[in-house]
Amino acid sequence: MWGLWTAVGLVVAAGLGLGLVFAAADRVALTGAGPKALVEPVRSALRSLLEQRRTTLAPDRLLWRTACAAVPVLALLSMAVVPVGDRTLLSTSADLVWFNAMEALLWAAVWLIGWGPNAVHSLVGGYRFLAQGVAYELPLMFAIITAGLGAGSLRTTDVVAAQSDLWFVVTMPVAFVVFLGSAAAFAFWGPFAAPAGADIAGGVLSELSGVERLLVEAGRVVLLGASAAMAAALFLGGGSGPWLPDPVWQLLKTLLVTAVLVGVGRRLPVLRPDRAVELAWMVLVPATLLQALVVALLVLAGAYG
Amino acid sequence: MNDTLLSDPAVIAVVVLGAVSVGSGIAVFVVDSMARATFALLVSFLAIAGVLLALDLVYLAVVTALMMTIEMAIMAVFMIMFMMNPAGLMPMTMVHNGRGSAAVGFVAFVALTVGIWTTDWPSRRGQPPADTTRQLGEAIMGSHMLVMLVVGIGLFATILSGTILATGRGRYDRFGADLRATRPDDPTPGGLPR
Amino acid sequence: MSDQTTLQTVLTVAAALVGVGLFGALSQQSIVMVMMGLELVVNGVMLGAGAAWFFLTPDLPDAQMLVVIALVVMAVEMAMGFAATIAIYRARQVDMVDMATDLHG
Numbered sequence: 001m002w003g004l005w006t007a008v009g010l011v012v013a014a015g016l017g018l019g020l021v022f023a024a025a026d027r028v029a030l031t032g033a034g035p036k037a038l039v040e041p042v043r044s045a046l047r048s049l050l051e052q053r054r055t056t057l058a059p060d061r062l063l064w065r066t067a068c069a070a071v072p073v074l075a076l077l078s079m080a081v082v083p084v085g086d087r088t089l090l091s092t093s094a095d096l097v098w099f100n101a102m103e104a105l106l107w108a109a110v111w112l113i114g115w116g117p118n119a120v121h122s123l124v125g126g127y128r129f130l131a132q133g134v135a136y137e138l139p140l141m142f143a144i145i146t147a148g149l150g151a152g153s154l155r156t157t158d159v160v161a162a163q164s165d166l167w168f169v170v171t172m173p174v175a176f177v178v179f180l181g182s183a184a185a186f187a188f189w190g191p192f193a194a195p196a197g198a199d200i201a202g203g204v205l206s207e208l209s210g211v212e213r214l215l216v217e218a219g220r221v222v223l224l225g226a227s228a229a230m231a232a233a234l235f236l237g238g239g240s241g242p243w244l245p246d247p248v249w250q251l252l253k254t255l256l257v258t259a260v261l262v263g264v265g266r267r268l269p270v271l272r273p274d275r276a277v278e279l280a281w282m283v284l285v286p287a288t289l290l291q292a293l294v295v296a297l298l299v300l301a302g303a304y305g
Numbered sequence: 306m307n308d309t310l311l312s313d314p315a316v317i318a319v320v321v322l323g324a325v326s327v328g329s330g331i332a333v334f335v336v337d338s339m340a341r342a343t344f345a346l347l348v349s350f351l352a353i354a355g356v357l358l359a360l361d362l363v364y365l366a367v368v369t370a371l372m373m374t375i376e377m378a379i380m381a382v383f384m385i386m387f388m389m390n391p392a393g394l395m396p397m398t399m400v401h402n403g404r405g406s407a408a409v410g411f412v413a414f415v416a417l418t419v420g421i422w423t424t425d426w427p428s429r430r431g432q433p434p435a436d437t438t439r440q441l442g443e444a445i446m447g448s449h450m451l452v453m454l455v456v457g458i459g460l461f462a463t464i465l466s467g468t469i470l471a472t473g474r475g476r477y478d479r480f481g482a483d484l485r486a487t488r489p490d491d492p493t494p495g496g497l498p499r
Numbered sequence: 500m501s502d503q504t505t506l507q508t509v510l511t512v513a514a515a516l517v518g519v520g521l522f523g524a525l526s527q528q529s530i531v532m533v534m535m536g537l538e539l540v541v542n543g544v545m546l547g548a549g550a551a552w553f554f555l556t557p558d559l560p561d562a563q564m565l566v567v568i569a570l571v572v573m574a575v576e577m578a579m580g581f582a583a584t585i586a587i588y589r590a591r592q593v594d595m596v597d598m599a600t601d602l603h604g
Contacts, residue, residue: 063340093438094364101371108347108378115340115381130378137375154364154438275496282497310502310554319505323512326546330519330539334527346535349516353546356509357566360553365566369545372570376538376577383581384531387588399528399595406526414518421510426503431558441567444560452564456571463575470582473589 007089015079018225019218022258026189026221029266041221045214053210056117064116068212070109071219078102079226083156083233084247095156096148099230100141103186106223107133110188110195110204113216117207125203128273129188129195135280136192140182142288143175146295147234150304156230160238162304169235171298174291176235178284180261183227185276187220190265194273228257310429315359322359326352339384347377364438502554509550516543528595530587534580538573545569 023041027033033040081088081095092098107130114126148154150172151162159168169176185192188204196203208216232238232253239246241253271279298304311319329348336342350373357366400406434440445453479489516539523536545566552562587593 060338060340063344092363092367093436094367097364097367097371101367101374104371104374104378108344108374111378111381112340112344127382130382134375134379271496274493278495278497309505311505316505319509323509323546326542327512327515327519330516330542333535333539334519334523334532342532342535346538349539350542353516353542356546357549360549362549362552362563362566365545365549365563369566369570372574376573379581380531380535380577383584387531387584388529399532400526401528403526406522409525410518410520410522413521414514417514417517418511421507421514426506427555429502429554430556433553433557437563440560441563444564445567449560449564452568456568459575460571463578467578467582470579471585 010084011080011089012076014084014229015076015222015226016218018079018229018254018258019075019222020225021255022225022228022262023221025258025262026266029262045218048210048214048217051210051213053212054207056119056207059117060115063112065212067109067112067116068208068215071106071113071216072222073219074102074106074109075219075222075226078223079229081156082226082229083160083238084229084250088156091155091157094154096144096154096159099156100144103140103182103223104137106186113208114195114204119207121200121202121206122204124200125195125197125206128197128200129204131273131277132185132188132192132195132280135277136182136185136284139178139280139284139288140185142285142292143172143178143182144234146172146175146288146292149292149295149299152299152304156233160233160240163237164240166304167235167237171303172235172291172295174287175295176231178288179231179234180227180257181284183224183231183261184265187223187227189220189224190261191268191271192276193270194276197270224261225254225258228261229254231257311359319356319359322352322355325349326356339388340381343377343381343384346380347373350374350377361433361437364441506550506554509554510547513543513547513550516540516546530580530584530595534577537576537580541569541573541576 020038020041024038027037027040031037078099080090081092081098088095090098110129110133111126114122114124114129116122147159147168150168151159153159153162162168181192184190188195194203196205200206205213205216229250232250236253236257238253239250241249244252309316326349329345329352332345333342333349336345351370354366354370354373357369476484479491480486481490520536520539520541520543523539524533525536527533527536548562548565548569552566556562
């Protein structure tokens with residue numbers, strides 16, 4: 001029997017663990033560091049706790065602080081519907097929409113982080129994120145709904161169960177790639193890092209310091225880690241696999257997705273926002289729509305049992 | 306009959322969320338900062354989504370949160386684009402006929418409330434389905450498909466007319482007066498080879 | 500609370516949202532703020548429909564459909580509202596409802 005608090009604690013621990021793994025992998029990819037990479041995120045987290053906080057002239061403190069706190073909370077809430085060993089903390093009849101809604105709330109939070117400090121670079125970053133978010137939202141929705149379509153259910157546990165014969169990635173490669181891309185887009189990381197770009201002095205992150213910076217950075221890596229776990233569950237069959245117990249397989253697949261995401265994401269150049277936006281509208285929306293059509297036809301043909 | 310449809314904690318949650326929703330709804334028209342007004346409206350919507358969640362309408366609750374968040378994020382852009390003094394650093398009021406509007410709002414509220422509390426509401430008919438999302442989905446794709454078809458066409462028409470109304474540049478601006486340009490002349494280059 | 504009282508309380512909240520929304524839609528000068536008032540009205544409608552589904556006819560999907568339609572109405576209202584705002588601003592540099600009527604007739 002799972003107590004509610006145990007479950008919440010487990011989800012938070014899993015989210016933070018995945019986030020730490022992602023941050024470490026990211027650091028390895030960036031600096032080529034060895035095993036020390038696992039300690040480095042913790043060290044910089046502690047350092048930002050001790051750091052002196054900066055502020056700006058006439059910031060909107062209420063909105064700014066709320067938004068900074070919201071980022072990690074939303075990332076953990078999206079973790080709540082990721083199935084671990086055929087159960088989720090929060091099983092609703094609309095898990096997939098829940099996951100998507102948390103990412104949508106993240107837009108509002110990131111825009112507010114840009115708006116809050118009353119500073120120009122940070123606001124430009126916020127607007128960049130909003131434009132990218134609008135453009136990436138539809139492909140992401142179609143990608144997520146394609147997995148639901150194959151399973152005939154919006155429940156993540158059902159989606160995992162529906163992959164007992166064939167992993168969804170085989171018939172839904174476009175949706176899989178778009179889903180992974182969306183993780184990067186909503187955490188403004190890798191090729192979608194323009195909202196925090198060096199050309200605008202760090203963008204949305206430029207005025208953050210101390211605890212706030214820690215919260216936002218932690219939220220970003222937790223979201224990336226949670227998305228990797230979700231991708232493993234939605235497209236790579238979750239915990240299914242021979243010999244090993246389910247959670248181990250799930251962890252292995254999540255680590256694999258993380259490694260691929262970091263390896264590819266850090267090798268691509270940062271996309272200029274206007275390019276990213278046109279690509280999303282003109283290429284990804286039609287591609288994901290076609291993907292959904294193909295899957296719908298396969299469902300009609302009885303390919304998913 | 307001591308069994309009520311909603312458990313006591315759920316009733317408390319619904320009442321509190323309702324109060325939050327109305328409170329932040331009022332705040333929309335009180336605060337000076339446009340960003341705060343927009344996000345007060347978002348809080349109001351999220352509180353209603355919470356009530357829908359308590360009423361077992363999971364899909365509608367989540368989809369309300371999803372849609373309204375996106376809508377408010379976009380709304381914020383327009384607010385700041387079109388309002389003078391968006392951050393509310395210099396308080397100012399932009400209302401007309403405040404007293405009359407308040408009277409209309411109040412009268413509407415009172416009339417509705419009187420109706421609500423004097424009606425003898427019927428008791429619940431039937432049982433909720435095991436999966437409310439499935440109930441809605443089957444209605445959309447079955448008995449109520451006509452509604453969704455009309456909604457779909459309406460949304461499509463909205464996309465077209467919204468774009469046409471909002472865009473300031475037509476094909477003559479992009480391809481020249483004789484429409485002979487091989488590459489469109491756009492202010493933003495975009496990412497696709499053309 | 501009995502079920503009927505709970506239903507009436509929830510509907511009263513919905514009525515309050517409609518009242519506040521009407522006040523906003525009628526009193527605000529900025530077009531964007533008028534739209535926010537309208538959204539509050541629709542928010543009240545959504546709450547009322549959700550409550551009616553739960554307390555009265557949970558066996559039928561109709562009330563759920565009403566919430567969906569309210570959501571769609573909100574989307575259409577916002578899209579067309581912003582489009583009209585941009586169009587009128589582009590044409591006349593006007594973003595307030597009062598000025599929009601200045602030259603009519």
